[in-house]
Amino acid sequence: MSGSVDLLTLDKIDHSITINCGISERYAAQWTPVAAFRELVQNWRDGIIKAFDIPKGSLQVTCKEDKDQIIYKAMSQEGQHCLGYIRWSRIMDIGTVDILNRGAALQPWNLDMGGTSKQDEPDQAGAHGEGLKIAILVLMRQPQDHAVRCYSGGCWWSFYFDSQRKLVCHISRSSPPRDQFGAIYDVWSQADRETNGHHFLSPHVSTTREKTVQIFIDARGRDEKGFKLQKEATRDEFKAWTKAALFLQEIDTENIVTTDYGDLILDPRFGGNVYMKGLLLKESASGRSASITGKTLRYGYNFADGAVNRERESMAAADEESRTISTIWAFAVHVKGDLIGKLHDLLNSREPEYADVAKADRFIRNGGTLVLALKVYLRTQFEGKWIYTSTQKRDNLRFDNIVQGLGYEPFEVKESYWKILKNNDFQTAAEAEKQKFQQAPAIRVPDHVFAQSLDHLVRAGLKSCFYTRNIAVEFVQAGLLGLDSFYSDSDSRLKIHEKWLTEAGATEELGLSEDILMYSLLFNAARRLLTDTILQIPLANFRCANRTNYWAQKKQISRVDQRILEYTQIKKDLRYTITAGGMDLDTLTVEWNPTTGRVPDSSVEITALAEESCLHWKEAVTAVDFHHSYFNCGRCHMKTLPFKFGKCEFQVDKGKAYFVAFCVNAPGSIVVFSDKPDKPDELDELDEPAEPQVSMGVKRAAPTSTPSDESKIFTLGDSRGAPHMRIPRNWYKGSNSTGTRAVIGIATEDDPLSVSKRQRTG
Structure with a gap:
């Protein structure tokens, strides 16, 4: 912009000129003195870097302090020459700040709105071109009420508010009147006396031929209403201002971790502060976060690069801030491994939710070194614990049982933390249980x-x-x-x-x-x-x-x-028995309960299969797999009959083992097998009487056998009380077709067998 023919430059000024800076005293109301001082320091540093072609990150700043002076000096790379300084000094008991950088120049067009020369300079922090004007405005208005003057290019630049409370700059080539700039002369003379023979840089008045910018902040000025004021810059105030520049602070190397993407500041003095290229964007305060997310910042950050918003209080976008912080942490943990515990605490904090890890689940790279470090940390520090979220527990009623079965104790983490872990070999309890079950x-x-x-x-x-x-x-x-x-x-x-x-x-x-x-x-x-x-x-x-x-x-x-x-x-009622028959054949009798399981008129297939040749047919489980046409061994037999029959017989090879398959004629029905034949019941006389165990109200036939070859059928009547035990009885046991067993006591005098025996022995 300085090359434009329309721009006003110092060499076009013969004697003096007054420039309206175009901003009122209420402009940038949110700016603090620290933010204003930041702009001055930014211009100071960027001017030195550009003038002396200093590589990125190589500017060396030293500090020396005594009771009446604090001075920061920018030294050449070999450390022999001072390229500029920032100083607070006490002159005649009045605190004054002056800032000088060699090789720089200030032109009238720098006071134009948007007039910047740094927009295309990647190593410099300025972009909007308003910083100098706003900084001067903030330091001059209430409640700061400081006087701000500048000397550059052989001209004095004096700032004040006009009658409409707008910022005005008067540029003059004449020497300043004693009553207006007396404090400046006091600074020079006092500095000459105090720095004689020392390594301090002695301030001096620049000639028009030398490119130098020197800014003075002192106590002799006027407020926006034009009233004279005398409000000094105190030592404590100056120290607070210097927070604006990270390179003006003494931070132990253990409390700052430097990466290519920026610095992680662990020093609690700077917790919550956000810097850009070493310059403060915003300082967190009670109820106000420096993060654009509005959430609390636990640590301080110095971003190596990025765009800032117009107010220069934060990065231009929340995503960019979160992405940069996540990247800084990834590299910081790589440099200093024990930081992983601090990151874990941030990620799992519920109150407050820290801006340090806002959207970390989006920006921490899956499978990256940071996630690997988190995995190692969790599995060593929380050995025997199962990582889960409240949602996982809420949605799984078996959660506690699963975790116990896996041999762990539960350890809850935040949902956002889990999003980072879930794609990096961490499983839900249900997933782990299934995997272990499969194995x-x-x-x-x-x-x-x-x-x-x-x-x-x-x-x-x-x-x-x-x-x-x-x-x-x-x-x-x-x-x-x-x-x-x-x-x-x-x-x-x-x-x-x-x-x-x-x-x-x-x-x-x-x-x-x-x-x-x-x-x-x-x-x-x-x-x-x-x-x-x-x-x-x-x-x-x-x-x-x-x-x-x-x-x-x-x-x-x-x-x-x-x-x-x-x-x-x-299945529960299916029985079969094999009884001896003629010379070559036995009789295989199959019985089932025709009153339960199927509709009485439905068709069923009953097959007697020889174990010797057809045992493999037990693998057939449904009717569609089991069909009589498959049996061609010559020893197997099949009958189709209504379910209501409840019984069927086969003539089978004598002495051979058989099993029975019962199959309903429906493709999806299940084949019922019975492979342990019942032995014919033998009615043994009981050693001692026992009460009959007969269900009440049951009226059904129950076949019984007797000690002789004769077989009698007794029908159960209504349930009766206990029998008179003095009456002599013959005791028998038997079962019905469904397998129900009973003990029956018949009075001796009524037992047909006893009667028959008496007749034979009569």
């Missing part, structure tokens, strides 16, 4: 009735459903894990916890009473496992014309429920 070793199903029946029923139930028919099943040794089952869609495999293979385990998991009948327990256990499996299958897999996927899913659950109920009802 559990498979076991062989024990050879006892309940375990074998449950295994068969689960496999059959899955096979009977179109959506689950290809699922493989295995029971696993899962220890304390609370998961009942887990279906893996990737390999179509269902794994079931071994605890379900025992009646005690199934009873405990179902929460049922211990005296439940085995087949009722079997039904409930199979129903629970099969329902859970169908619910684990993605809902999108279910299809049904004109109905929702959810309806189709529930339909399959209902059908499976019906099939396993049918199975258990038929």
